[in-house]
Amino acid sequence: MAGWLDNIFDRGAAGTARAMAQFAEARRDVLAQNIANIDTPYYKVRDLPVAEFQKMLGLVIEKSRRTGGALRLESTPNIRVRSTGGLDFQPVERSRANLLFHDQGNRGVEQEMTEAVKNVLLHRVATEVLRKQYETLEAAIRGRL
């Protein structure tokens, strides 16, 4: 989104929540893939770069606070920001050195389910924040509560 719309939709919590929801939706596919392949020989579990994303988000929030402008996401080695504002993520192999099967696979259904549940909760928080923001915006446009 360009121009003045940026300042309405991507200011403060809304921009952060939007990025979080996008990340959670992309991560859902990767985690579903891990669960579907739980019995596939030689399969190695993958994940999106969670720490990298959080670090990037932290930095851009800091920057937008300092400059007072809209939130602008930045590309990192495994995250690409499209010109349209969408995000592309590169899945990375999750390292879990202490639990390996004979086929060098490192899968465990418990960890996948835990991550999936955490992911759903994160997504719910993000969409709930977005919904509240849009409601506030709507109230401001109508001029009454």
Added chain:
Amino acid sequence: MFGSFDISTSGMQAQRVRLDAIAMNLANINTTRNAVGEPEAFRRLVTIFAEGADGPGTPGVRVEQIVRDEGPLRRVHQPQHPDAGPDGYVSYPNVDMVTENVDAIEAARAFEANVAAFEMAKSMLVSSLRLLA
């Protein structure tokens, strides 16, 4: 958008095929003859999964192969049995009920894990749709 639904569906499908193979093994636990009635013990079926529902590089999982377990057969001394060999031993299938039952439980649980992942994807889609309301 519907990617993770398809991934979970392929997982459910693969586990169900595995359960079919286990049911086949259990049903044939005492089969000493092949499909055309010749004396040949049944050999247990093993399901092998591979990544990618529609071939390599695609999301999901597929059943790559169902192979026969060529492991040693169960030999029982039954000289009166019509399928007994010259030494009086009958070859019974290499199906072990405990192994099959454990496999069946694992397949059922893995199926449930895929159902749970499907439910989670559904609840995420619902909360995204609520943004419109």
